[in-house]
Amino acid sequence: MAYASLSGRARTSSKNPQAFGICDRCGFTYNHFKLRWQYDYAGAGLINKRILVCDPCYDTPQNQLRAIIVPADPIPINNPRVQDYAYYETDDITAAYPTVYDPITGIPIPSTTGLETQGGQDITSEVIGTPNGLEPGANMPLQNNVTYNVALNLISVSSNGTNIISVTCSTPHGLVVNSQIVVEGLVNNKANGYYSVTSVPSTLTFTYTVTNGIPTSGLLQGNSFIKTANVGLPYNYAQIPLTGT
Numbered sequence: 665m666a667y668a669s670l671s672g673r674a675r676t677s678s679k680n681p682q683a684f685g686i687c688d689r690c691g692f693t694y695n696h697f698k699l700r701w702q703y704d705y706a707g708a709g710l711i712n713k714r715i716l717v718c719d720p721c722y723d724t725p726q727n728q729l730r731a732i733i734v735p736a737d738p739i740p741i742n743n744p745r746v747q748d749y750a751y752y753e754t755d756d757i758t759a760a761y762p763t764v765y766d767p768i769t770g771i772p773i774p775s776t777t778g779l780e781t782q783g784g785q786d787i788t789s790e791v792i793g794t795p796n797g798l799e800p801g802a803n804m805p806l807q808n809n810v811t812y813n814v815a816l817n818l819i820s821v822s823s824n825g826t827n828i829i830s831v832t833c834s835t836p837h838g839l840v841v842n843s844q845i846v847v848e849g850l851v852n853n854k855a856n857g858y859y860s861v862t863s864v865p866s867t868l869t870f871t872y873t874v875t876n877g878i879p880t881s882g883l884l885q886g887n888s889f890i891k892t893a894n895v896g897l898p899y900n901y902a903q904i905p906l907t908g909t
Contacts (some may be wrong), residue, residue, distance in 0.1 A: 673718075674790040689721035732905035787796060803846065804894045808891055812894045821888065823878040828862075828871050829855050831890060836867040841904050845872065849888035852878050858895055875906045 672693025674684045685696035699716040702723065708731045764773045797823040803813035824830065831837075839845070843861045850856055859872040895904055 681772060681871070683834065685716065687718040688715040688722055691716045692718065694718050701734060705731075707731045708733060721823065776890040780825060803891065807894055810894075812892045814892045816845075816890045816892070818884060818888065818890060820856070821884040821890070822882050823852070823855065823880055825880040827877050829874060829876045829883070830869065830871050832869050834868070839870050839892070840864060840868075844893040844904055845890050846893045847872075847888075847890050849885065851881065851885050851888075852883055854878055855883055858904050861907075 670693075674693050674695045675682070683696040684693050684796065685699050686693055687699060688702075699718060700722060703710045703716050704713055704723070704725050705727065706713075706729065710725055744897040765771065766773060770856060775780045805813050816831075816837050819832045819834050821829065821831050839861050841861055841864060844858065846858050848854050853875055854877065855874055855878060857874075859874070861870050862873045864870045897904065
């Protein structure tokens, strides 16, 4: 008559008796000396999980659980030469006057005077016209946790006879003032292009401003679309410069 061995996977020897032990994972019986502690990464090193397991049940420590140790910052160099980007990226508007010469040396003195706002900010020129190199298909699809190039569900796009374009959506658009959009396929080509949202009256409506006035009309047609965009802006700009044809 056959019977199940009570020793499981352990070996029994009358000459060299060894203790039995149960694997904490599978529950099979092994000789205790064949069980080993389960280790895994926690922080920068390994920790004992305090469970004894057999060889088949032992898990190799997972490197994804290991903490990333960031190396020290590099030592700064002496006498650095850093590009003054803010100065060279700002196209200031100046007021020109007739050339003035020094009465003694005869050297011409710069006669331009920078124009500033009451808040002390330099007035910069604003580019107006069709943007170069911007393609709807080249929109950045994801930055951090924000998804771009998302098509809005449009109900209507219309002009009130000025340069303000009103958009109504069937679902919340999620836009705020200065959110960027790309517009294509409207009836009037002057309303197409890249724009910043200028006002958000409700979760379903918003407006944007074009360069020139457009006659009062409905602008939406079958191939029209408006998508969210993420365009790099000139230095100190919060809005996309006005575009249009």
